[in-house]
Amino acid sequence: MATHSQTAPSRAEAPRAGQGSPALKWAALAALLVVALVAPFQLYPVFLAKALCFALFACAFNLLIGYVGLLSFGHAAFFGSAAYVTAHAVKVWGLTPELGILLGVAVAALFGLGFGFLAIRRQGIYFAMVTLALSQMVFFLALQLPFTGGEDGIQAVPRGYLFGVIDLGDNLAMYYFVLAVFLAGFLLIYRTIHSPFGQVLKAIRENEPRAVSLGYKVDQYKLAAFVMSAALAGLAGGTKAIVFQLASLTDITWQMSGEVVLMTLLGGLGTIFGPVVGAFLVVTLQNYLAGTQLPVTVVTGVIFVVCVLLFRRGIVGEIGALLKGRA
Amino acid sequence: MLELLGVPPQVLFGQLLLGLINGSFYALLSLGLAVIFGMLNVINFAHGAQYMLGAFAAWMLLKFAGVNYWVALVLAPVLVGLLGVVLEKLMLSRLYKLDHLYGLLLTFGLALIIEGMFRHWYGVSGQPYPIPQALAGGHNLGFMFLPTYRGWVVAVSLVVCFGTWFMIERTRLGAYLRAATENPVLVQAFGINVPVMITATYGFGVALAGLAGVLAAPIYQVNPLMGSHLIIVVFAVVVIGGMGSILGAVLTGFMLGILEGFTKVFYPEASNIVIFVVMAVVLLIKPAGLFGREK
Numbered sequence: 001m002a003t004h005s006q007t008a009p010s011r012a013e014a015p016r017a018g019q020g021s022p023a024l025k026w027a028a029l030a031a032l033l034v035v036a037l038v039a040p041f042q043l044y045p046v047f048l049a050k051a052l053c054f055a056l057f058a059c060a061f062n063l064l065i066g067y068v069g070l071l072s073f074g075h076a077a078f079f080g081s082a083a084y085v086t087a088h089a090v091k092v093w094g095l096t097p098e099l100g101i102l103l104g105v106a107v108a109a110l111f112g113l114g115f116g117f118l119a120i121r122r123q124g125i126y127f128a129m130v131t132l133a134l135s136q137m138v139f140f141l142a143l144q145l146p147f148t149g150g151e152d153g154i155q156a157v158p159r160g161y162l163f164g165v166i167d168l169g170d171n172l173a174m175y176y177f178v179l180a181v182f183l184a185g186f187l188l189i190y191r192t193i194h195s196p197f198g199q200v201l202k203a204i205r206e207n208e209p210r211a212v213s214l215g216y217k218v219d220q221y222k223l224a225a226f227v228m229s230a231a232l233a234g235l236a237g238g239t240k241a242i243v244f245q246l247a248s249l250t251d252i253t254w255q256m257s258g259e260v261v262l263m264t265l266l267g268g269l270g271t272i273f274g275p276v277v278g279a280f281l282v283v284t285l286q287n288y289l290a291g292t293q294l295p296v297t298v299v300t301g302v303i304f305v306v307c308v309l310l311f312r313r314g315i316v317g318e319i320g321a322l323l324k325g326r327a
Numbered sequence: 328m329l330e331l332l333g334v335p336p337q338v339l340f341g342q343l344l345l346g347l348i349n350g351s352f353y354a355l356l357s358l359g360l361a362v363i364f365g366m367l368n369v370i371n372f373a374h375g376a377q378y379m380l381g382a383f384a385a386w387m388l389l390k391f392a393g394v395n396y397w398v399a400l401v402l403a404p405v406l407v408g409l410l411g412v413v414l415e416k417l418m419l420s421r422l423y424k425l426d427h428l429y430g431l432l433l434t435f436g437l438a439l440i441i442e443g444m445f446r447h448w449y450g451v452s453g454q455p456y457p458i459p460q461a462l463a464g465g466h467n468l469g470f471m472f473l474p475t476y477r478g479w480v481v482a483v484s485l486v487v488c489f490g491t492w493f494m495i496e497r498t499r500l501g502a503y504l505r506a507a508t509e510n511p512v513l514v515q516a517f518g519i520n521v522p523v524m525i526t527a528t529y530g531f532g533v534a535l536a537g538l539a540g541v542l543a544a545p546i547y548q549v550n551p552l553m554g555s556h557l558i559i560v561v562f563a564v565v566v567i568g569g570m571g572s573i574l575g576a577v578l579t580g581f582m583l584g585i586l587e588g589f590t591k592v593f594y595p596e597a598s599n600i601v602i603f604v605v606m607a608v609v610l611l612i613k614p615a616g617l618f619g620r621e622k
Contacts, residue, residue: 071428118607121614125370125427126566130610133563136556137603144596254559258435265432297443304436308429309418 024323025272032273036179045175046243051283052182053240058263058275059189060232065261066270067193068225069205073128073257074115074135075233078108080252081138082234087154087247088147097160101181101238108234109227111138116226120219123208135257142252153248157241174243181239185232190272192228201225233260255297262300265307268314277316334592340471346588347581348477348546351484352378352539354580356561357568358488359535361576362495365508366528369419369430375558376441377533379551380407381540383445386456386549396459396545404537411533415526438558445551453548480542487538488577495573504528563606569619579617 039048057079064070082104090100119130142148149155159169166173192198200221203211212218241247250256259282267278282300289296311318356374363371371377384403388394394402414437422429458476465474495501507514507521515521540554547553561580568579583602590601597604609617 071431118610121610122566125431128428128431129370129562129566130606132559133566133603133606136559136563137600140599144599258439261432261435295443295447297439298447301436301439301441301443304439305418305433308433308436309421312425312429 028273033183040172040175045171047283047287049171049175049178049243050240051280052178053236053243054260054263054283055276055279056182056185056239057233057236057260058267058279059186060229060236061260062264062269062271062275063189063192063229063232064225065264066274067198067205068201068222070120070222070226071124071128071261072119072131072226072229073254073261074131074133074138075229075260076252076254076256077115077135077138078111078230078233079237079240079256079260080142080247080249081111082108082237083241083247083251084142084148084154086238087157087241090160090242091154091157092147097162097177097242100160101235101242104238104241105231105234108237109231112227112230112234113223115230116223120222120226132254132257135252135254139249139252139254142249148247151249153246153250154241155246155248157245157247159242159245178239178243181235185235186276189232193272197221197224259300262304262307264314266303266314268317268320269312271314271316271320274314274316278314281315336470337472339592342588342592343585344471344473344477344588345591346585347481348584349587350581350584351481352543352557352580353561353564353584354488354577355484355535355539355542356557357564357576357580358491358573359532359539360561360565361570361573362491362535363529363532364570366504366525367415367419367423367430368427369422369434370427370562371529371532372431372434372558373414373437373441374434374533374536374561375554375556376438377407377411377536377554378540378543378557379445379554380410380441381537382456382544382549382553383540383551384537385541385544386454389456396541400538400541403541404534407537407540408530408534412526412530414533415529419529420522420526438555442551442555449551451550451552453550453553456544456549458545476545480546483542484539487535491535492573492577560602563602567602567606567609567616569616571616572618575616575618 057075061072061075064072082101084104085107086097086100086104089095089103090097095103115131115134118134119127122130143150147154159167159174162173162177166177193201200211200216203214203216204218204221208218237251240251263278263282264275265278266281267276268274285299286296289299307314313321356378360371360374363369363374381403384406385396385399388399388402389396418433418437419430422433462476462479465472466478467473495504503514503519504524507519507524511521543553564580564583565576567583568575570576583605586605587598587601590598613619
């Protein structure tokens with residue numbers, strides 16, 4: 001099918017990474033770290049831990065859409081499957097939380113390998129549909145397999161002792177553990193996109209045929225990025241299962257995939273901090289809406305529409321553009 | 328008739344009929360998606376929500392205005408189609424110059440809004456819609472019992488699918504449409520109003536979803552979430568068939584519905600995922616889809 005315009009589809013609005021100077025970035029990072037360390041004394045640690053899990057999830061998703069240009073509409077499959085595996089491993093097999101989470105990450109990475117292998121055979125819009133359909137398959141597995149507890153999910157997952165020593169039953173200890181997990185994931189993503197590997201990913205996003213003609217094995221790069229993104233989404237999901245002591249169907253529905261798309265879009269596609277900001281905003285909003293009569297899905301949908309129509313760069317993207325003086 | 332493959336024929340044909348019914352809906356919906364995508368380059372994520380709107384429109388017309396099924400069969404798709412026209416004019420038309428992903432994201436948001444509102448008003452339990460008098464009852468075909476309404480749905484779906492194919496492939500209007508998908512600037516230069524054609528195409532595709540909703544109302548209950556699972560299956564159907572051809576989309580829809588019916592007979596646990604498995608296999612063997620024309 002031909003495109004609308006005679007020219008190639010304009011990427012003028014495509015997200016741009018690496019806005020702002022490096023010094024500014026590190027200052028912002030240091031300030032954020034200080035805030036993150038003192039935050040649990042001001043706010044409820046479990047809420048913060050939840051927001052951090054989703055922030056990591058959104059960063060993992062953003063690695064694909066922002067830096068490789070692949071829109072996955074099935075990331076809940078990785079988030080949810082890791083949550084189930086971690087919950088089951090900790091509750092039934094009695095593993096320590098970190099081992100349970102690692103197992104969840106491994107399973108998510110395997111799913112990522114399988115999905116990625118199929119999905120990267122198609123481009124753009126088809127890629128989104130394929131990932132969505134595959135994740136629906138995982139949803140039905142979660143619904144029908146005996147160990148997942150069907151509609152109830154896996155409840156009362158013990159938080160246990162980190163490395164067999166630190167009691168995660170204490171909310172403060174748990175928060176710092178989640179913060180450490182988030183920072184590790186965040187830094188891994190940061191390093192990845194600023195590595196030669198990340199540069200190739202960006203080249204693929206900008207112009208895939210050219211990347212191919214330069215001799216890069218584009219499919220392998222895409223697959224590697226996909227597996228990494230899936231594993232990190234799994235890390236977020238497994239950690240979430242420990243924090244909430246629960247893995248349920250909610251984590252694996254396509255609505256959850258949509259939610260992570262929203263967080264990233266709202267914060268700013270292809271920006272470093274965008275997904276984090278977006279995740280915190282969406283989680284806060286959901287907490288607030290839970291106490292009102294407003295239907296959450298409708299509000300979510302409205303934000304989607306407004307974002308797409310009015311500020312496609314997202315919050316962080318718009319701020320970055322302002323700082324650059326080309327708003 | 329003897330026992331077929333160790334399954335009583337009543338069961339086998341009953342499930343095949345159910346599969347054929349599902350296939351009718353897959354075909355109608357993937358046809359609408361293909362028509363919209365061909366003209367607008369937008370994957371209409373709101374298609375499932377619009378199918379639900381069609382069913383609800385019929386139900387409301389009956390409940391609040393006493394409008395019968397036959398009138399609703401025409402009126403509900405028109406109403407839903409008009410809503411589509413408004414959406415296209417107000418929102419979608421602003422996105423054509425951007426990456427195609429934005430159209431998907433926008434219609435996803437619209438689907439959330441529509442489904443969320445109806446869920447807020449009507450909860451998740453369905454509303455019953457009576458089968459019209461003229462289509463009640465059924466026929467005993469000897470080897471199975473055919474409820475009249477179900478036969479009617481398959482017939483309507485076939486007629487509408489074929490009619491749409493004929494209109495696009497065999498009429499002057501369809502020729503304009505196909506030309507506009509290839510080269511809108513040139514068609515515009517010949518004095519044809521392409522923006523209006525784009526709007527009308529979206530309205531027509533959405534009306535098809537609304538029509539499917541009206542047809543579905545007496546079979547499944549009218550439920551706010553009736554479209555949200557269906558749309559994903561239809562996406563898989565579209566990936567399997569490829570969106571290059573109208574007939575391909577229709578044929579794939581019917582085939583997969585029947586396959587699903589077969590699975591329900593022989594291995595019911597897998598009936599929910601069989602279509603996704605087929606999609607995975609097709610991606611491995613023929614990535615562009617069975618009827619696809621991608622490079």
